[in-house]
Amino acid sequence: MSIKTKSRIEVTLIYLFIAFMAVIIFYPLLWTIGISLNPGTSLYSGSMIPENWTLEHYKWLFTSPDSDYLLWYKNSLIVASVNSIGSVFITALIAYSFSRYRFVGRKFGLYSFLLLQMFPSLMSMVALYIFLNTIGLLDTLGGLMLVYIGGQIPFNAWLVKGYFDTIPRELDEAARIDGAGHLGVFFKIVLPLAKPILAVVALFNFMAPFTDFLLPRILLRDPEKYTLALGLFNFINNQFANNFTRFAAGSILIALPIALVFLFLQRYLITGLTAGGTKG
Known part of the structure; x- marks a missing residue:
């Protein structure tokens, strides 16, 4: 042949x-x-x-007085936006610290992040429920956002740290010679070069609240605080027992904000490090 x-x-x-x-x-x-x-x-x-x-x-989803779809959509957008922005900022700071500095407990912290990813999220549900109930954030969107942001730190930190390690340290040193401090290097040098990986983190963390059902089901009780995944479940459960067509319609519309965010971040995902190129 x-x-x-x-x-x-x-x-x-x-x-x-x-x-x-x-x-x-x-x-x-x-x-x-x-x-x-x-x-x-x-x-x-x-x-x-x-x-x-x-x-x-x-039409029923948006116009019927019996429909809380718009409210659930607003809740999901709020949670997704805060989760995306908060995760990017906190993850970038943590990953920058582990990538650029050497301190006591650094290796232990990295191994802890790796170890935490090995356990399924279901194992922490009871602890999260008790924790949020203790601090008064149970059945609140704030508590849900806190769990989302904190729960993604181990995976995101490893992901972003690996990317930060590929950025030459010579750029940091050159910026410090020009008078930049630690935050100056972080915001003016590292973050612009890390836009592709930060865009990935932003997209994944924006998607999570729209598709996750289990965590909102455990933490939220008030129907006015439901996210879309939890709210749509009512269309095929309890008093809405057989509304599969409305469930399908509501599910299709979930893709719209995710698609818009993807299109907005697409240029960072494609251009890679060229978006943060420096002039000699």
Whole structure:
């Protein structure tokens, strides 16, 4: 078999694999969109390509007095925005400290971060519930945001520290010669060069509150403080037992803010270190 033939076979297999993965990814998405456009409320009477499609479920989410969808959306946006910004700032400071400084307990701290990632988050749920109840933040968006930001520090710190380690220390030294202090080096040198990895952290931490169900389910009790994942669960539970079409419509709209944030951060994800290039 010639090299040219082998190359064609490899390319064909790659395309077949991509097509297979595309079917796995887009098939459930197309079904969800189709169900959201079907009339009625039943899951089993829906079809991927509805014959008599309607936007009544989307209209109900935004106009019905019985719907708290807009309130849940606002709660999710608040939690996601604070989680994203807070995680980026706190993680960057921690990662910068571990990357640039040598201090007592540094290695122990890094190994602790690594060790904490090995345990499933379910193990800490009871402790988090008791902790938030003790400090009076149970059933509040503030308590939920505190847990989100703190819970992501070990993974994010390792991720960002590894990126900071690739930034030449000579840039720090040159900035200090020019009179920059520690914060000056951090904000003017390191952060601009680290925009790609910080954009990744911002995107992942923005997505989490929109898709997470378990943590809000444990910490929140007041329906007015529900996030989208928890609120939409009511459409197929309790008094909203069979509203799968409204559930599908609400689920589709979750993707909008995530897509907008991704588009906003895309240039940082693509350009890489060139966004923070320096002039000689």
